[in-house]
Amino acid sequence: MKLQLAMDVLTVEDALELSGKVAEYVDIIELGTPLVKNAGLSAVTAIKEAHPDKIVFADLKTMDAGELEADIAFKAGADLVTVLGVADDSTIAGAIKAGKAHGKGVVVDLIGVDDKAARAKEVTDLGAEFVEFHAGLDEQAQDGYDLNTLLTAGKAAGVAFSVAGGVKLATVADVQASGADVAVVGGGIYSADDPALAAKELRAAIS
Numbered sequence: 726m727k728l729q730l731a732m733d734v735l736t737v738e739d740a741l742e743l744s745g746k747v748a749e750y751v752d753i754i755e756l757g758t759p760l761v762k763n764a765g766l767s768a769v770t771a772i773k774e775a776h777p778d779k780i781v782f783a784d785l786k787t788m789d790a791g792e793l794e795a796d797i798a799f800k801a802g803a804d805l806v807t808v809l810g811v812a813d814d815s816t817i818a819g820a821i822k823a824g825k826a827h828g829k830g831v832v833v834d835l836i837g838v839d840d841k842a843a844r845a846k847e848v849t850d851l852g853a854e855f856v857e858f859h860a861g862l863d864e865q866a867q868d869g870y871d872l873n874t875l876l877t878a879g880k881a882a883g884v885a886f887s888v889a890g891g892v893k894l895a896t897v898a899d900v901q902a903s904g905a906d907v908a909v910v911g912g913g914i915y916s917a918d919d920p921a922l923a924a925k926e927l928r929a930a931i932s
């Protein structure tokens with residue numbers, strides 16, 4: 726299982742500092758949506774230049790203009806971009822078309838999708854690299870949030886998937902046991918007292 730660092734910081738400087746500490750322990754470096762919105766796609770270029778050996782993931786959460794948004798992110802250096810699963814099929818197909826043109830991939834984020842397993846199959850058939858079973862920061866803050874709901878849905882979907890939703894050291898082994906291809910960790914790394922140690926421990930907990 727791959728480990729993905731989600732950088733929900735706001736500046737290129739902070740992203741470079743964080744990724745510099747953590748990169749050796751992760752496979753994928755994600756620029757979170759707030760970072761892309763705040764700093765722009767030049768942040769993607771800066772991270773790819775700093776970490777050319779890593780998969781750079783731009784969490785665009787595209788909802789429209791799939792081909793155009795994906796194209797500009799791939800040109801900026803992204804290896805993977807996200808499109809929302811609630812978007813129209815044509816938006817997802819457009820992003821995938823751009824991905825094929827650049828030799829890069831599209832991840833479909835299932836945040837807000839009711840029947841995640843069914844949509845996961847549909848977008849995989851469209852050509853998504855993998856789907857993300859995702860509970861966002863706002864959903865995680867609600868009473869009764871349970872990561873296991875995502876893990877159960879991911880396991881049932883029968884497609885390549887990642888899991889994002891407050892994954893941490895205590896739960897990363899459960900993510901792997903669910904059959905996930907990628908565990909996404911944001912706050913579990915960037916909010917730790919020692920992000921490098923947190924990432925190292927997460928890496929050691931999975932295979």
Ligand SMILES: O=C([C@H](O)CO)[C@H](O)[C@H](O)COP(=O)(O)O
Pocket residue numbers: 731732733757758759784860861862865889890891892909910911912913
């Ligand atoms: O995608 C995310 C969120 O929508 C804000 O951009 C997070 O990066 C993702 O949820 C992973 O972060 P944690 O939940 O803090 O692990």
